[in-house]
Amino acid sequence: MSSGNGASPEHITSYHGQPVLKEPVWSQEIPLYFYLGGVAGASGGLAYLSELRGNPELARRSYAVAMAALAVSPGLLISDLGRPERFLNMLRMFKVTSPMSVGSWILSGSGTATALAAANAWTGWLPGPARVARPAAALLGLPLSTYTAALIANTAVPVWHEARRLLPWVFGSGAALGAGAAAVMVTPPAEAAPARRLALGAAALEGPLMELMVHRLGRQGEPYKHGTPAVAANVSRAAIISGAALLFRHGETSRPAAIAAGGLLSLGALATRLSVFKAGFSSAADPKYVIRPQRLGITQGLRKGASRGDPRVGPPADLGSPATVR
Amino acid sequence: MTSLQTYAWPATYGERAKPRKGFFTDTSICIGCKACEVACKEWNQIPMSIEGFSGKSYDNSLELDANRWRHVAFVEQKVPADAREGDSLVEVAARNGVIESGVQTYQEGDGVRWLMASDVCKHCTDAACLEVCPTGALFRTEFGTVVVQQDVCNGCGYCVSACPFGVIDQREGDGRVWKCTLCYDRLKDDKEPACAQACPTNSIQFGDVAELRERAEHRLAQLQQAGQDKAQLYLSDEDDGVHGAGAFFLLLDEPEVYGLPPDPVDTNHDLGEIWASAALAAVGLAAGLVAAAWGGRR
Numbered sequence: 194m195s196s197g198n199g200a201s202p203e204h205i206t207s208y209h210g211q212p213v214l215k216e217p218v219w220s221q222e223i224p225l226y227f228y229l230g231g232v233a234g235a236s237g238g239l240a241y242l243s244e245l246r247g248n249p250e251l252a253r254r255s256y257a258v259a260m261a262a263l264a265v266s267p268g269l270l271i272s273d274l275g276r277p278e279r280f281l282n283m284l285r286m287f288k289v290t291s292p293m294s295v296g297s298w299i300l301s302g303s304g305t306a307t308a309l310a311a312a313n314a315w316t317g318w319l320p321g322p323a324r325v326a327r328p329a330a331a332l333l334g335l336p337l338s339t340y341t342a343a344l345i346a347n348t349a350v351p352v353w354h355e356a357r358r359l360l361p362w363v364f365g366s367g368a369a370l371g372a373g374a375a376a377v378m379v380t381p382p383a384e385a386a387p388a389r390r391l392a393l394g395a396a397a398l399e400g401p402l403m404e405l406m407v408h409r410l411g412r413q414g415e416p417y418k419h420g421t422p423a424v425a426a427n428v429s430r431a432a433i434i435s436g437a438a439l440l441f442r443h444g445e446t447s448r449p450a451a452i453a454a455g456g457l458l459s460l461g462a463l464a465t466r467l468s469v470f471k472a473g474f475s476s477a478a479d480p481k482y483v484i485r486p487q488r489l490g491i492t493q494g495l496r497k498g499a500s501r502g503d504p505r506v507g508p509p510a511d512l513g514s515p516a517t518v519r
Numbered sequence: 520m521t522s523l524q525t526y527a528w529p530a531t532y533g534e535r536a537k538p539r540k541g542f543f544t545d546t547s548i549c550i551g552c553k554a555c556e557v558a559c560k561e562w563n564q565i566p567m568s569i570e571g572f573s574g575k576s577y578d579n580s581l582e583l584d585a586n587r588w589r590h591v592a593f594v595e596q597k598v599p600a601d602a603r604e605g606d607s608l609v610e611v612a613a614r615n616g617v618i619e620s621g622v623q624t625y626q627e628g629d630g631v632r633w634l635m636a637s638d639v640c641k642h643c644t645d646a647a648c649l650e651v652c653p654t655g656a657l658f659r660t661e662f663g664t665v666v667v668q669q670d671v672c673n674g675c676g677y678c679v680s681a682c683p684f685g686v687i688d689q690r691e692g693d694g695r696v697w698k699c700t701l702c703y704d705r706l707k708d709d710k711e712p713a714c715a716q717a718c719p720t721n722s723i724q725f726g727d728v729a730e731l732r733e734r735a736e737h738r739l740a741q742l743q744q745a746g747q748d749k750a751q752l753y754l755s756d757e758d759d760g761v762h763g764a765g766a767f768f769l770l771l772d773e774p775e776v777y778g779l780p781p782d783p784v785d786t787n788h789d790l791g792e793i794w795a796s797a798a799l800a801a802v803g804l805a806a807g808l809v810a811a812a813w814g815g816r817r
Contacts, residue, residue, distance in 0.1 A: 208592060208778030209575035211582055214685040218676035235804060242812035275674015275694025282654040282673045289794075290787050293677050294653035335801035343797035347651060347786050348680040354786055357793045361800035369807050391811035477680070484775045487782035498782040499759040500751040500774055504740035506733075 205488070207480040214349055214477040222269040224470040227341045228463040229269070230300070231368030232375055233262035235391075237307055237334035239372050240314070241327050243387055250384040251376060253314045258375045259330065260311035263304045270300075292344040299340055303333035338368035345473060351483060352476035353469075355413050359406040363465065366402055370395035371462040374436070378455030382445050389444050389451075392458055396437035399465060400430055413482060416475035417468065425468035433461035522757045523728055525644050527659035539663030540706060541765030542715065542723055543731035544637055545738055546777070547750070549722040551635035555589040556580065558717035562702065563588065566690070582778070583638055585690035588699035589714045592777050594634035636777045637714070637723055640665070640686045640699035641754055642765030645785040648678035648687050648698075663728070664701040664765060672696055683761070683783035701765070728765055735769055747771055753779065760784030 207213070240255035271280045283297040306329035313323030342364040346357035353360065373392025377385050403426065407414040416422055436457030443450035476482045490496035529536030559565065568586045570579045576593035583590045646665045649657040656672035659665060667687075674694035678687050687698040702712035710716075715725035724731060732755050742750040749772050754764035760783050774781045 206773065206775045208594070208776065209573075209578070209581075211575075211778050212685060213775075213778060213780050215584070215679050215682065215688050217680045218689045219680075235808065238805065238808040239811070242808055243817075246812050246817045248817045273675075275676065275689055275696075276672065279654075279671075279673035282656070282671060283675070285671070286653075286655045288650075288653060288655070290650040290790060291653045291677065292793070292797075293651065293675060297653060335805055336797070338804055339797040339800045342800070343793050344677075345680075346793045346796075347790060348677075349647065349683040349783075349786055350680055354789070357789060358796045361797040362803065365800040365804040366807075369804060369811075373811070386816045387812045387814075390814050391808065394807060394811060473680075477685075480775075480778075483780055487780055488773075488775065490782055496760075496782050497758060499756075499761075500753045500770065500781065501756055502739075502743070502749070502751040504736050504743060506736045506740055508737070508740040508744045 205481045205485050207484060211480065212478050213480045213483040216474050216477045217348075217350065218275075219470075220273055222273045224466040225463070226266055226269045226273075227364065227466040227470070228367070228371055229262040229266050230341055231338045231364060231462070231466075232371035232459075233259045233266065233307065234303065234334035234336075234338035235368040235372030236262065236375065237303065237310070237330040237337075239376060239388065239391060240310070241331035244314075244327065246387070248384060248387065249314075251380050251388060254380045255372070255376050255388070256307065256311040256314045256330075258372070258379060259307045259334070262375075263300075263307050266300065267304070292340055292347050296337075296340045296344060299333055299336050303330060303337045306330035306333055339365045345469075348473075349483075350473045350477045351413050351486065352410060352416050352472045355410055355486075356406050359402065359409065360469070363399070363402045363406055363469070366395045366398040367462045367465050370399055370433070370458055374455040374458035374462065376455075377440065377444060378452045378459075382448060382451050385451065386445075389440060392455070393437055393441060396433050396440075396458060396461070399433060399461070403429075403465060403468075413476070413486060416472040416479075416482070420471070420475060422468045422472040422475060425464045425471060429461045429464035429468060431461075432457045432464060436461060522763070523644070523663065525646075525659055525663055528661070528663040531659075532661045535661055537661045537663075537706075538727040539729070539765060540701060540726070541642060541664075541728040541731060541767070542639060542701075542712075542725055543735050543767060543769070544639065545722050545724065545735070545769045546634065546636035547722075547738075547742060547747070547769060547771055548720045549591070549635040549637055550720055551577065551591055551593055551633070552719060553580075553591050554717040554719060555637050555714035555723055556587065556591060558713040559589040559699075560587070562705070562713035563700070565697075583640070583684075583686050583688075583698075585688040585693075585697040588639065588697075590638045592634070592636045592638060594636075594772075594776055596632050596634060596772070596776075634771055634776065636768065636770065637718075638777070638779070639714070639766050640701075641684055641761070641767070642699075642701060643754075643785065644757070644762035644764060645787065646761070647681040647683060647785045647787055650785070650787045651677045651681040653677060660703060660706075662701070662703075662706055664703065664706075666700045666703050667696055667698065669695055669697075681786055683780055683785070732767070735767065738769055742769070742771075749773070760788070 236259035244252040288294040309326035339361040342361035376388035440454035491498040754767040
């Protein structure tokens with residue numbers, strides 16, 4: 194029963210326990226895209242830099258990875274739309290207040306540049322346009338890897354919005370992890386040293402970044418400790434640790450070991466995204482995650498809130514019945 | 520007038536801008552008849568929703584969603600006439616001799632109060648749904664209201680997660696998002712929205728927001744004077760997290776009692792920080808890539 198007193202952090206008043214927010218309507222394609230978009234983005238950069246460093250084999254293969262990820266991504270995003278046939282409306286305008294709009298343009302540009310760069314790397318076609326496309330693919334790959342974090346941070350979902358500072362770093366390191374892991378799997382070990390370094394470096398960062406993000410969320414981070422988000426986070430942790438150990442020990446000498454390690458690290462990168470994605474659903478579904486911090490902010494005097502009890506005028510001499518006011 | 524301005528209204532409309540329209544929902548005189556819910560569904564030809572028995576007071580419709588653009592909340596509160604601040608129900612029951620006499624059926628004057636409130640899209644001054652919409656399907660009308668263009672919406676669902684009130688939602692089987700239009704079609708014909716017209720007690724008052732706010736101040740003063748010390752205006756000020764709303768409310772208890780967030784904030788107020796963090800992380804990723812490429816053997 195509602196008491197009307199929402200001041201105590203332990204006693205949150207809600208309307209019959211009903212959620213305040215709507216749960217996101219996005220389906221499983223979205224965390225998969227978060228992963229693949231990151232793979233594509235960081236692979237473009239890895240390919241370009243490998244080329245500059247005189248490692249064309251790694252470059253060619255990373256361009257292929259980027260191209261493959263970018264070939265699948267639009268399909269995932271379109272199939273998640275309520276009206277897939279209207280996907281082109283995404284490019285109807287450019288809105289900086291909508292990370293989804295900005296991301297659609299980044300994805301379009303990155304896809305075009307990467308297709309040119311990959312085609313050129315494998316066939317030698319279109320050398321002129323490819324000279325521009327290669328650095329363009331590398332550069333556009335950077336925002337492609339982190340804008341997805343901005344997208345979910347720019348919502349009312351507490352566990353995403355309140356993590357807005359660190360979430361892009363989690364996604365950025367996840368992108369490096371995914372790209373490094375993919376390159377390690379498809380490249381002979383002798384040519385794959387930079388990819389191994391990228392994967393191992395990102396593997397060392399991903400877990401701690403995630404821990405830090407959840408820690409900073411405080412009680413708002415509770416959704417990460419239960420259900421699917423917790424399971425996915427545990428899978429991610431185990432996969433990253435075992436994959437990184439395997440890659441470190443045998444990745445340089447054994448191709449099968451490198452492939453297995455790359456697979457584990459890819460699983461880890463994907464599971465992290467799934468954990469973040471699902472935590473948003475729990476966070477929106479429980480009214481306490483929405484009401485508690487807002488009420489606390491008001492009682493602690495940090496926020497004014499949306500209500501005011503003091504009238505700005507004195508009571509009227511004769512207002513009449515409200516039912517007669519027109 | 521200036522305080523009512525939104526990003527796109529009235530500036531982008533120039534001379535075609537109409538006064539900003541909205542609702543003042545005075546919940547103190549709501550009788551929970553649900554005529555607004557019905558009228559809204561009828562006028563806007565909203566698909567039926569199958570409802571069971573929720574067990575949550577007299578409310579079986581429970582929330583605003585794609586198929587319900589007005590929703591009447593029912594709250595039952597035990598406010599005994601002799602209750603002191605902080606009294607538990609057990610203490611009150613003991614004092615009233617409930618334990619000796621047993622629980623009686625409800626009688627007039629027993630001190631149970633009903634709170635009823637008709638909720639609706641707030642048509643925020645800073646409307647997060649509109650700001651995050653990538654297609655421009657959500658737009659600000661010449662009346663300063665927020666409306667979905669159904670021929671543009673592609674059902675991306677971004678607005679659903681952006682709305683701090685959980686109002687807008689995707690319609691199953693249709694794929695697009697739907698919410699209150701403040702009866703945009705009726706407004707264009709100088710008619711008031713269906714819910715306001717159907718409301719028998721004038722709990723839902725439609726009009727120019729500037730005028731409604733003035734009226735609301737008087738009503739708040741009147742209620743405060745009558746001893747309703749928790750009476751409060753919700754979303755009627757420009758300095759809250761959505762810079763005020765076109766549809767605002769007079770409540771008799773805290774907002775969360777009615778299922779409303781006490782401090783809703785437009786997510787875009789943090790947009791600068793969000794983009795800065797994403798850009799910084801992108802630079803960090805670039806540094807990582809460079810380090811990996813140059814950090815040892817090629």
